[in-house]
Amino acid sequence: TLEEGGFNEEWFAGILESIVRDLNQYGVCVIDDFLGAERADHILNEVKALESHGALEAGQVVSRQVQDQARGMIRGDQIAWVTGGEPHCSCIGQLVTVVDSLVAKANKHQDAGMLANYNITWRTRAMVACYPGRDTHYVKHVDNPNGDGRCITAIYYLNRDWSEDDGGVLRIYPEGKDQVASIEPLFDRMLFFWSDRRNPHEVLPAKITSRYAITVWYLD
Ligand SMILES: O=C(O)CNC(=O)c1n[nH]c2ccccc2c1=O
Numbered sequence: 001t002l003e004e005g006g007f008n009e010e011w012f013a014g015i016l017e018s019i020v021r022d023l024n025q026y027g028v029c030v031i032d033d034f035l036g037a038e039r040a041d042h043i044l045n046e047v048k049a050l051e052s053h054g055a056l057e058a059g060q061v062v063s064r065q066v067q068d069q070a071r072g073m074i075r076g077d078q079i080a081w082v083t084g085g086e087p088h089c090s091c092i093g094q095l096v097t098v099v100d101s102l103v104a105k106a107n108k109h110q111d112a113g114m115l116a117n118y119n120i121t122w123r124t125r126a127m128v129a130c131y132p133g134r135d136t137h138y139v140k141h142v143d144n145p146n147g148d149g150r151c152i153t154a155i156y157y158l159n160r161d162w163s164e165d166d167g168g169v170l171r172i173y174p175e176g177k178d179q180v181a182s183i184e185p186l187f188d189r190m191l192f193f194w195s196d197r198r199n200p201h202e203v204l205p206a207k208i209t210s211r212y213a214i215t216v217w218y219l220d
Pocket residue numbers: 059077079129138143155169170185201202203213
């Protein structure tokens with residue numbers, strides 16, 4: 001976990017190995033207990049503060065069947081873009097800084113493999129997303145189907161005590177493979193996957209009132 005200021009060398013090296021190995025082997029890498037519960041909690045509190053201050057806007061406004069039309073559009077995911085430099089997002093900023101270091105080191109790692117095909121010098125801001133429950137979901141899609149520069153999707157989940165009935169599982173259908181990855185949006189779970197056509201994915205209907213995730217896309 002993170003020592004004051006820096007981060008623990010062997011923790012970092014272990015995570016780095018997992019990212020390089022798993023992205024090359026599966027195109028997907030899941031790291032559990034990424035930052036430890038205390039830091040994860042601080043990040044969750046910053047996300048909840050964004051939500052309660054109405055900083056999250058409609059990521060995609062979905063209309064439901066006709067009978068719901070009367071109730072207006074059911075909101076899909078709600079998002080906010082943060083740099084992590086905002087005063088009330090400093091812990092989100094620390095998360096992004098650590099992930100930046102890991103991705104940069106993985107890109108230049110001696111066993112980078114397919115990662116070496118990229119020269120990752122940039123990234124998007126962090127997209128804080130909340131799926132407000134009531135079956136909100138995200139249809140099957142590819143993040144970067146047409147070479148817009150995004151090569152790695154990095155998602156950090158913040159859902160405490162998630163259980164099967166809460167829904168909101170991320171399902172990835174790795175191209176050319178018959179197995180599907182079902183990834184539960186667990187608290188303090190970090191996920192990396194190739195952003196291109198190798199990883200079509202969808203967010204299954206979320207039952208829990210608020211399903212939180214922070215996504216950063218790394219650019220080649
Ligand atoms: O939350 C997840 O587990 C996966 N989430 C996604 O795949 C995902 N992908 N692309 C987006 C674009 C705009 C707004 C939200 C999204 C989004 O949640």
